[in-house]
Amino acid sequence: MYCYMKQDSRLSATLHVLLHMADRGAPMTSEELAACLGTNPVVIRRTMAGLRETGLVHSEKGHGGGWTLARALDAITLGDVHRALGEPALIALGHRSENPQCLVEQAVNSALGEAFAEAEALLAGHFDRVRLSDLAADFSRRFDERRQIHAKHNHTL
Template identity: 45%
Template sequence: MRTDGRLARMLHVLVHMGLLGGRETSERIGQMLNTNPVVVRRTLGSLREHGIVESEGGRGGGWKLTRPLDEITVLDVQRALTAGSILTAPTSEDHPSCPVERASNRVIEAAHAAAEAQLVEAYAATTLAQIGSAALDVT
């Protein structure tokens, strides 16, 4: 199963943008992430819709943060990238009338809901400034 690495990749880019304090083009970000600038524009477009970044076209244009790193949480970025649950409960719908399948699904869903609540809490409590500080403390 392929994992979605957009959150980690966007946190990486956004923290760099905040630490460098300027604008970055889709082409430059694409080079940083080893991906196509079109993918960068699509992903950053979601962040723009959620008020995390803004863009300016033309010469000298590019992407920049709309607010300081200490005002953006990991949860803000996550919500901009993915609507709904962060964790998907791997339930079965093969035999919906089976009481064993329904009971198994309830256990899995409850465990995932509890894990989701803890994850949301941790993401909401972590700012991009904290990530930047942790990166600068590494020697």
């Protein structure tokens, strides 16, 4: 009875490459970004082209070229990236039928529709409050913690 929808990981993947770009601080090629995700450079080029159209990234051709951020990390929110990706669905749940004739199904759709709208509004609001600089700070904290653990471990051997 259950049908599982494939999760849309484009937002997560795009945030991943944007943080790699910021960390590098220099242009990154589609091939380098694809290696970060284990995907094809064509997928990266397609995604980055959409981000370029919305002013999130910039590209330079030729030797030393590649993709760079067009704005500072604190000037880009998760919501900006979500919108640049074409606003993929935030919730994979849906109605069995969009225009049911059955009154029971109409009642079900009404209740679910309200819940879906509330959940999407809450998630969209959260996305607009979280900046890429917040993610970069979280990464730095995790990196420092891991380095300290490894340093402590290697020191005690």
